[in-house]
Amino acid sequence: MTTLSRRPAPAPATEPEPSGAPDPAPPVLALDGVRITDRATGRELVHGIGFTLTAGRTVGIVGESGSGKTLTCRAALGILPPHLAVSGGRIEIDGSDIAGFTPARWTALRGSTLGAVFQDPASYLNPSLPVGRQIAEVLRVKCGLTRREARHRVPELLRQVQLREPRLVAGQYPHELSGGMLQRVLIATALAAGPRLLIADEATTALDVTVQAEILDLLADLREETGLALVVVSHDLAVVAQLCDEVLVMRRGEVVEQGPVQEVLHRPRHPYTRLLLSEHEQYGLERLLGPEDPADAGTPTRDDDEEKVL
Numbered sequence: 001m002t003t004l005s006r007r008p009a010p011a012p013a014t015e016p017e018p019s020g021a022p023d024p025a026p027p028v029l030a031l032d033g034v035r036i037t038d039r040a041t042g043r044e045l046v047h048g049i050g051f052t053l054t055a056g057r058t059v060g061i062v063g064e065s066g067s068g069k070t071l072t073c074r075a076a077l078g079i080l081p082p083h084l085a086v087s088g089g090r091i092e093i094d095g096s097d098i099a100g101f102t103p104a105r106w107t108a109l110r111g112s113t114l115g116a117v118f119q120d121p122a123s124y125l126n127p128s129l130p131v132g133r134q135i136a137e138v139l140r141v142k143c144g145l146t147r148r149e150a151r152h153r154v155p156e157l158l159r160q161v162q163l164r165e166p167r168l169v170a171g172q173y174p175h176e177l178s179g180g181m182l183q184r185v186l187i188a189t190a191l192a193a194g195p196r197l198l199i200a201d202e203a204t205t206a207l208d209v210t211v212q213a214e215i216l217d218l219l220a221d222l223r224e225e226t227g228l229a230l231v232v233v234s235h236d237l238a239v240v241a242q243l244c245d246e247v248l249v250m251r252r253g254e255v256v257e258q259g260p261v262q263e264v265l266h267r268p269r270h271p272y273t274r275l276l277l278s279e280h281e282q283y284g285l286e287r288l289l290g291p292e293d294p295a296d297a298g299t300p301t302r303d304d305d306e307e308k309v310l
């Protein structure tokens with residue numbers, strides 16, 4: 001696969017330490033104790049979620065429908081519906097608290113730093129324009145490319161998301177493409193301006209298993225090649241097992257379990273995580289998990305601390 005343009009990592013915020021070791025760049029995304037409340041009803045919908053994401057790493061968020069996964073992503077992207085608000089905690093992008101971001105700052109960040117792909121790609125594309133024109137528009141607005149430069153770059157981007165015959169695809173309308181092709185087009189659009197963070201919210205849910213696996217491989221390749229940081233939201237533990245370094249298990253707005261993916265999936269502590277895992281046994285989740293670290297195999301679980309699932 002060809003290589004996507006890689007944005008240089010942001011310069012450290014401070015001078016190097018006297019030891020000569022430079023300060024590490026701040027995480028691309030950091031959430032700390034984030035709460036989200038419906039201001040119309042006063043109901044808190046997300047009760048404190050936190051994680052830190054650095055370049056080239058992937059955090060997965062799993063959980064049942066309505067557990068708060070999408071709202072968490074929308075909060076990080078600055079696109080919560082107007083009546084919902086971050087009512088506690090902090091969200092930082094590249095070390096800056098988003099609470100102080102102006103609309104202009106968000107506009108500048110979207111595309112160039114942040115990208116997102118959602119479940120239903122067709123609804124994010126204009127049905128009356130060829131997909132290539134829509135990607136070209138992003139390149140012109142976000143990267144300042146001329147019309148001609150953008151036209152030239154579009155097939156390269158489509159090839160990078162492994163669409164065969166990219167020139168042909170660029171001239172096609174959304175209704176002429178399959179779900180998997182549309183999702184690749186959306187990924188190409190999200191990556192057009194070289195973001196360093198991609199949030200994929202149930203991005204493969206509507207696709208059949210083979211296409212889903214191809215898209216997950218594509219995201220993994222992009223992460224390797226460009227240092228992209230990924231947030232992957234899925235109700236499917238197999239997706240998380242395949243792609244993520246860390247996983248958060250959410251239920252009813254709460255994070256019930258969180259940790260390195262191998263640890264959580266090999267030795268789940270919370271009954272709800274166990275329930276999710278048992279539902280996945282039929283899909284052969286073990287195939288996707290690496291071998292258990294023998295050094296940890298004897299670690300006792302915290303059965304005493306467990307809550308009941310319901």
Ligand SMILES: Nc1ncnc2c1ncn2[C@@H]1O[C@H](COP(=O)(O)OP(=O)(O)OP(=O)(O)O)[C@@H](O)[C@H]1O
Pocket residue numbers: 038045063064065066067068069070071072081084235
């Ligand atoms: N626009 C909204 N206004 C009010 N409540 C909302 C809104 N969007 C979501 N909620 C509520 O917030 C909670 C979390 O919803 P969210 O969409 O984040 O769940 P989810 O885990 O992403 O679910 P799914 O897997 O079905 O997408 C749910 O109780 C939902 O009803």
